[in-house]
Amino acid sequence: MDVLGRYRNLIVLVGVLFAQVLGLAVQVKRTTDNESTRLIRIWAVGTVTPLEKALVWAQTSTGNVWHSYFYLRGVRAENRSLKAQVEQMSLERVRMSQDADQARRLQALLAFKEQFISATMAAQVIGSSGSELSRSVYIDKGERDGIKPDMAVITADGIVGKVLRVYGSTALVLLIDDQTSGVGALLDKTRLQGILRGTPSGEVVLEKVMSDETVPAGEMVLTSGGDGIFPKGLLVGRVTKVAPGTELFLNIRVRPAADLSKLEEVLVVTKIDERQAEPDQTGAARAIDILAERLPKVPAKPENAVKADAAGAVAPGTVAPTTVAPLSTGSDLKPKAVPAEASAASGAPAAQKKASPASSSGPKATAAGTPAVKDSPKPVKATAEPKAQPTVEDSPH
Amino acid sequence: MAITYTSGEQVEVYRFSIPATVLIPLAAVFLQAFLPLRFRFFSIFDLPLLVTIGFATARRSPLAGLLTGSFIGILQDALTHHPIGLYGISLTVVGFGASSLGIKLDVEHSGARFLLTIFFYVVHEIVYFMIARGLVGLHMEWSWPHELLSGVANALLGVLIFMLLDRVKQRT
Numbered sequence: 001m002d003v004l005g006r007y008r009n010l011i012v013l014v015g016v017l018f019a020q021v022l023g024l025a026v027q028v029k030r031t032t033d034n035e036s037t038r039l040i041r042i043w044a045v046g047t048v049t050p051l052e053k054a055l056v057w058a059q060t061s062t063g064n065v066w067h068s069y070f071y072l073r074g075v076r077a078e079n080r081s082l083k084a085q086v087e088q089m090s091l092e093r094v095r096m097s098q099d100a101d102q103a104r105r106l107q108a109l110l111a112f113k114e115q116f117i118s119a120t121m122a123a124q125v126i127g128s129s130g131s132e133l134s135r136s137v138y139i140d141k142g143e144r145d146g147i148k149p150d151m152a153v154i155t156a157d158g159i160v161g162k163v164l165r166v167y168g169s170t171a172l173v174l175l176i177d178d179q180t181s182g183v184g185a186l187l188d189k190t191r192l193q194g195i196l197r198g199t200p201s202g203e204v205v206l207e208k209v210m211s212d213e214t215v216p217a218g219e220m221v222l223t224s225g226g227d228g229i230f231p232k233g234l235l236v237g238r239v240t241k242v243a244p245g246t247e248l249f250l251n252i253r254v255r256p257a258a259d260l261s262k263l264e265e266v267l268v269v270t271k272i273d274e275r276q277a278e279p280d281q282t283g284a285a286r287a288i289d290i291l292a293e294r295l296p297k298v299p300a301k302p303e304n305a306v307k308a309d310a311a312g313a314v315a316p317g318t319v320a321p322t323t324v325a326p327l328s329t330g331s332d333l334k335p336k337a338v339p340a341e342a343s344a345a346s347g348a349p350a351a352q353k354k355a356s357p358a359s360s361s362g363p364k365a366t367a368a369g370t371p372a373v374k375d376s377p378k379p380v381k382a383t384a385e386p387k388a389q390p391t392v393e394d395s396p397h
Numbered sequence: 398m399a400i401t402y403t404s405g406e407q408v409e410v411y412r413f414s415i416p417a418t419v420l421i422p423l424a425a426v427f428l429q430a431f432l433p434l435r436f437r438f439f440s441i442f443d444l445p446l447l448v449t450i451g452f453a454t455a456r457r458s459p460l461a462g463l464l465t466g467s468f469i470g471i472l473q474d475a476l477t478h479h480p481i482g483l484y485g486i487s488l489t490v491v492g493f494g495a496s497s498l499g500i501k502l503d504v505e506h507s508g509a510r511f512l513l514t515i516f517f518y519v520v521h522e523i524v525y526f527m528i529a530r531g532l533v534g535l536h537m538e539w540s541w542p543h544e545l546l547s548g549v550a551n552a553l554l555g556v557l558i559f560m561l562l563d564r565v566k567q568r569t
Contacts, residue, residue: 012463013459016463017490020486024483024486024528027481028534043475045476047472048427048476052431128434130426131473131479131484178478179536200535261437
């Protein structure tokens with residue numbers, strides 16, 4: 001009894017350590033998820049995450065007030081810049097839509113099935129695991145919001161990770177720089193495939209690329225879709241360093257496109273659909289709409305001038321003073337009256353002589369992107385109300 | 398200043414109120430999970446470890462020390478995606494060791510606390526490293542300069558935390 005009393009502390013220590021080692025061994029041995037420890041995890045997460053949520057909510061609310069009411073300086077300049085960007089992107093979209101349409105036709109010929117993200121859910125990052133060796137974060141969406149394990153988590157910049165555990169109103173997301181994560185990836189130009197893994201130091205490496213391959217630094221890394229979690233083609237990051245690795249493989253360091261150390265909001269991919277590629281029949285029309293949008297605008301004619309025009313009607317067959325670009329079928333698009341010279345010089349699909357309405361049932365675009373134009377015997381009359389339908393009166397032949 | 402040997406009769410034993418016993422470890426685990434997201438550099442600190450050492454040295458009871466360490470460690474483990482027990486085991490050892498050493502040494506001075514924290518930080522990392530590699534099979538890299546630097550950073554913060562804990566501890 002004396003011995004037990006004397007070594008009581010040591011015996012308790014050994015007992016507690018033994019119990020924990022045993023528990024650890026059981027958890028490691030199990031190949032399935034740690035369901036045996038789920039209750040402890042639920043309690044711990046349920047204790048810590050409400051506080052995190054409250055703090056993040058307070059922080060976000062304060063930030064929103066600041067951005068909504070006080071931080072308006074520079075908005076005009078930013079707006080101008082964004083408009084210019086939109087213009088540039090619209091042009092780019094025209095070119096890409098043509099490429100995409102061609103690709104779809106080819107894919108349809110090959111009966112190609114493509115995956116695409118059809119639904120996402122925005123979530124706020126509320127906390128981390130608190131350990132350098134467990135690179136994972138908690139988000140404020142969980143089972144009640146339809147989040148399930150193995151859903152992909154992304155940002156606008158690139159992929160972030162996957163949902164590992166789901167609780168009632170939170171979920172644990174395993175980041176791609178964790179050493180236990182694995183993402184199927186491929187190099188953009190060389191199309192070499194590998195497995196993306198994290199390292200203990202938090203770096204991301206692309207493994208299983210043979211050492212006899214040439215991989216340039218700066219090459220983009222995309223998801224390959226092989227892991228069944230991330231759809232193919234999402235941006236992962238860029239190659240920063242390539243060195244000979246162990247055995248037959250290269251050691252390729254990758255810098256993730258998404259900043260994993262400053263995550264605030266993420267998107268959880270809740271639905272990925274697979275569909276057979278079909279040629280897009282409306283591609284050409286959309287391209288024309290975009291071009292029409294880009295045509296220069298002429299200020300609306302004063303009412304007096306319109307009346308004067310109406311009074312002194314232009315004789316049939318003569319050239320009208322203005323022409324009208326083809327209209328889009330979209331409800332938000334406005335008709336644009338452009339000078340005939342400007343239209344001709346820019347190669348825009350506006351008629352050189354007369355106005356021509358365009359609608360979904362109107363004249364179709366030609367392959368070259370120029371719509372058919374009808375001569376109008378009547379003068380052009382602009383209307384004040386913006387409508388999707390032609391606003392220029394055009395008489396039938 | 399230095400760590401001085403004191404007899405069992407000389408050491409003062411403190412206790413903490415129940416709210417402090419529960420809320421301080423919870424706050425430490427919460428801040429450890431929350432702050433690194435906002436301040437990247439904070440991930441070098443280990444608040445739960447510092448609180449474990451602080452409680453253990455103040456109470457000077459090995460039993461209370463190991464149980465406190467075990468509780469805080471398991472709570473910390475539960476937030477990670479690794480099996481529960483990694484932090485649990487290492488903090489159990491640290492709690493037991495710190496309280497046992499607290500009986501033998503005078504750890505009321507900042508210098509002693511600073512050295513003690515560095516020592517137990519390294520002990521904690523060694524135990525964690527061994528379990529993570531040996532039992533769980535995680536790949537880990539050991540770097541003495543990194544561990545010592547982290548130890549010093551944690552010790553500096555630890556001295557401040559121990560001063561805060563001094564305010565809530567009660568003499569028995």
